[in-house]
Amino acid sequence: MLSKGLKRKREEEEEEEEEEEKEALAVDTWWLDSDHPAVAQAPPAVASSSLFDLSVLKLHHSLRQSEPDLRHLVLVVNTLRRIQASMVPTAALPPVPSLPAAPGMADSLLASSDAALSASMASLLEDLSHIEGLSQAPQPLAEEGPQGRPIGGAPPSLGSLDLLDPATGCLLDDGLEGLFEDIDTSMYDSELWAPASEGLKPGPEDGSGKEDTPELKETELKDTELDYLMDVLVGTQALERPPGPGR
Amino acid sequence: MGEDTDTRKINHSFLRDHSYVTEADVISTVEFNHTGELLATGDKGGRVVIFQREPESKNAPHSQGEYDVYSTFQSHEPEFDYLKSLEIEEKINKIKWLPQQNAAHSLLSTNDKTIKLWKITERDKRPEGYNLKDEEGKLKDLSTVTSLQVPVLKPMDLMVEVSPRRVFANGHTYHINSISVNSDCETYMSADDLRINLWHLAITDRSFNIVDIKPANMEDLTEVITASEFHPHHCNLFVYSSSKGSLRLCDMRAAALCDKHSKLFEEPEDPSNRSFFSEIISSVSDVKFSHSGRYMLTRDYLTVKVWDLNMEARPIETYQVHDYLRSKLCSLYENDCIFDKFECAWNGSDSVIMTGAYNNFFRMFDRNTKRDVTLEASRESSKPRAVLKPRRVCVGGKRRRDDISVDSLDFTRKILHTAWHPAENIIAVAAANNLYIFQDKVNSETH
Numbered sequence: 116m117l118s119k120g121l122k123r124k125r126e127e128e129e130e131e132e133e134e135e136e137k138e139a140l141a142v143d144t145w146w147l148d149s150d151h152p153a154v155a156q157a158p159p160a161v162a163s164s165s166l167f168d169l170s171v172l173k174l175h176h177s178l179r180q181s182e183p184d185l186r187h188l189v190l191v192v193n194t195l196r197r198i199q200a201s202m203v204p205t206a207a208l209p210p211v212p213s214l215p216a217a218p219g220m221a222d223s224l225l226a227s228s229d230a231a232l233s234a235s236m237a238s239l240l241e242d243l244s245h246i247e248g249l250s251q252a253p254q255p256l257a258e259e260g261p262q263g264r265p266i267g268g269a270p271p272s273l274g275s276l277d278l279l280d281p282a283t284g285c286l287l288d289d290g291l292e293g294l295f296e297d298i299d300t301s302m303y304d305s306e307l308w309a310p311a312s313e314g315l316k317p318g319p320e321d322g323s324g325k326e327d328t329p330e331l332k333e334t335e336l337k338d339t340e341l342d343y344l345m346d347v348l349v350g351t352q353a354l355e356r357p358p359g360p361g362r
Numbered sequence: 363m364g365e366d367t368d369t370r371k372i373n374h375s376f377l378r379d380h381s382y383v384t385e386a387d388v389i390s391t392v393e394f395n396h397t398g399e400l401l402a403t404g405d406k407g408g409r410v411v412i413f414q415r416e417p418e419s420k421n422a423p424h425s426q427g428e429y430d431v432y433s434t435f436q437s438h439e440p441e442f443d444y445l446k447s448l449e450i451e452e453k454i455n456k457i458k459w460l461p462q463q464n465a466a467h468s469l470l471s472t473n474d475k476t477i478k479l480w481k482i483t484e485r486d487k488r489p490e491g492y493n494l495k496d497e498e499g500k501l502k503d504l505s506t507v508t509s510l511q512v513p514v515l516k517p518m519d520l521m522v523e524v525s526p527r528r529v530f531a532n533g534h535t536y537h538i539n540s541i542s543v544n545s546d547c548e549t550y551m552s553a554d555d556l557r558i559n560l561w562h563l564a565i566t567d568r569s570f571n572i573v574d575i576k577p578a579n580m581e582d583l584t585e586v587i588t589a590s591e592f593h594p595h596h597c598n599l600f601v602y603s604s605s606k607g608s609l610r611l612c613d614m615r616a617a618a619l620c621d622k623h624s625k626l627f628e629e630p631e632d633p634s635n636r637s638f639f640s641e642i643i644s645s646v647s648d649v650k651f652s653h654s655g656r657y658m659l660t661r662d663y664l665t666v667k668v669w670d671l672n673m674e675a676r677p678i679e680t681y682q683v684h685d686y687l688r689s690k691l692c693s694l695y696e697n698d699c700i701f702d703k704f705e706c707a708w709n710g711s712d713s714v715i716m717t718g719a720y721n722n723f724f725r726m727f728d729r730n731t732k733r734d735v736t737l738e739a740s741r742e743s744s745k746p747r748a749v750l751k752p753r754r755v756c757v758g759g760k761r762r763r764d765d766i767s768v769d770s771l772d773f774t775r776k777i778l779h780t781a782w783h784p785a786e787n788i789i790a791v792a793a794a795n796n797l798y799i800f801q802d803k804v805n806s807e808t809h
Contacts, residue, residue: 173698182446184537185555186605187701190605193584194638
């Protein structure tokens with residue numbers, strides 16, 4: 116596995132970039148199956164650009180976990196920021212609605228994606244604060260790229276880079292909503308919980324209707340008290356029950 | 363690395379005692395108790411297995427006691443958090459023994475969310491000769507009882523009983539990575555990614571939050587807590603490490619909330635080694651105070667470092683665990699190995715430190731002689747009672763017969779968890795679901 120990685124790194128230098136979609140696919144299939152012959156194909160124009168893609172993929176994958184490993188997430192985000200900072204932004208070019216065919220577009224895409232990526236990463240981390248609320252997984256974002264185009268909804272599939280819009284660089288779209296479909300939120304519809312002032316970030320397709328979970332201001336109830344109270348309500352924990360054997 | 367003959371002087375006499383195969387489950391933590399008589403392991407399935415060292419046999423005075431299974435119990439079960447619709451893993455993250463205060467042994471075991479106090483007691487006698495019951499427990503016909511007798515205690519087969527005494531739940535929103543018992547023997551702390559709580563061992567319904575690094579805006583989150591430990595002697599001092607490679611020593615006497623550290627230990631980044639992965643490889647995965655309390659040992663991805671509590675600017679010693687991986691960081695990032703969390707350990711006299719690596723290798727560094735050795739924990743490479751052979755990773759250039767080349771290292775076989783007996787040269791090394799216990803037969807008292 117290591118030697119494959121080494122070989123790939125050498126081949127990544129300074130070759131004409133094919134369509135980014137193809138490159139993305141090559142990265143994608145390589146990621147999924149290291150024995151894929153496409154490993155040697157379609158290297159990106161800049162070595163750090165594939166590292167960028169890899170980091171974005173990792174971030175995406177990490178966030179898709181039902182309970183993200185915070186350390187992993189923070190390290191990947193910080194690394195991504197470093198990579199971003201090292202990429203020299205070129206002059207802003209008009210946004211390209213389709214994937215570029217010509218080489219040299221990669222840099223402009225990266226430039227236009229930087230701002231959007233920063234915004235989306237910031238929002239993602241903000242969403243992580245909802246970990247302490249009733250909902251653990253990150254909410255779907257209504258990310259419109261700086262060009263004002265909403266992200267098209269695409270069916271989520273792990274490893275599919277459809278979710279990674281290269282033009283805006285936004286990571287998440289409402290593809291994540293699928294995660295929430297099966298959750299029974301009826302227990303959350305209770306007068307006890309005052310709706311949070313910040314509300315929910317509406318997704319482009321469904322808004323907040325799909326996600327009924329009210330959110331609390333963190334100052335209203337301490338997290339541990341909240342968890343404890345909910346456990347009591349759903350009967351998983353009785354009040355003041357002394358620990359018995361086998362509990 | 364030193365010449366082979368010299369490195370053999372350190373490790374030549376390490377023999378392999380046993381390899382204990384636990385059923386299917388990967389060992390996730392290993393811990394000796396304070397005397398070294400007991401060794402506890404926790405696994406991914408939520409089980410705890412305790413080994414006990416047999417007393418030395420009179421027949422073979424040179425053969426020191428070996429470890430046998432003493433008790434096995436299910437500490438944690440998988441749970442479902444209905445509030446967040448998440449399953450809570452039963453994997454045991456850490457076990458810490460309490461100092462023994464009576465005939466019973468006690469330990470704390472924790473998974474991601476809940477800490478439990480377990481009491482382990484022995485029963486080796488039972489009363490016989492009741493007046494009202496016969497030997498099988500049936501009530502006697504009173505008319506047959508003509509005299510009274512006093513029940514006497516008779517020996518029986520040893521029975522080890524384990525019971526949960528406390529459950530410390532609902533203290534943590536994030537995943538618990540460390541627990542540490544205070545030297546006052548009354549309190550302990552538990553740390554998750556963003557917070558550290560102080561508990562009293564007898565009180566389960568509340569804890570004090572002593573460190574909170576959660577930012578007001580989660581989008582400002584750039585650092586998490588990775589490990590923490592109480593000072594072995596000063597009950598007011600503790601240290602915690604971060605994902606950015608810094609250590610913070612805190613004094614609980616200074617303030618109720620120890621967000622402000624008393625000392626900050628941080629080594630400036632080496633500009634010649636700077637890369638995109640600098641932060642990831644600087645993330646501290648384990649921190650351990652020395653037995654003396656004067657030093658701290660930290661493990662990051664490529665090195666182990668010894669810090670003097672009196673010097674914050676940089677470590678006093680740095681040892682390269684596997685520097686040949688420095689040029690492979692990109693690949694290790696790809697396959698996520700760069701995020702592996704290795705533990706580290708001191709020997710009883712604080713003169714040798716040990717940590718795990720890949721390919722089931724583990725490394726030991728003698729702080730006095732500056733010699734180091736690489737050994738392997740695997741059944742293929744060592745038969746029982748055989749002396750461990752030092753291994754060498756060759757990075758090109760002259761290659762000897764038994765050397766392993768960097769590209770042949772197996773990154774799926776890694777030694778994350780190791781422990782050193784508090785007094786003797788006995789080490790426990792966990793490799794996946796196997797536990798290896800190695801003893802130094804020759805230099806048992808000194809090193």
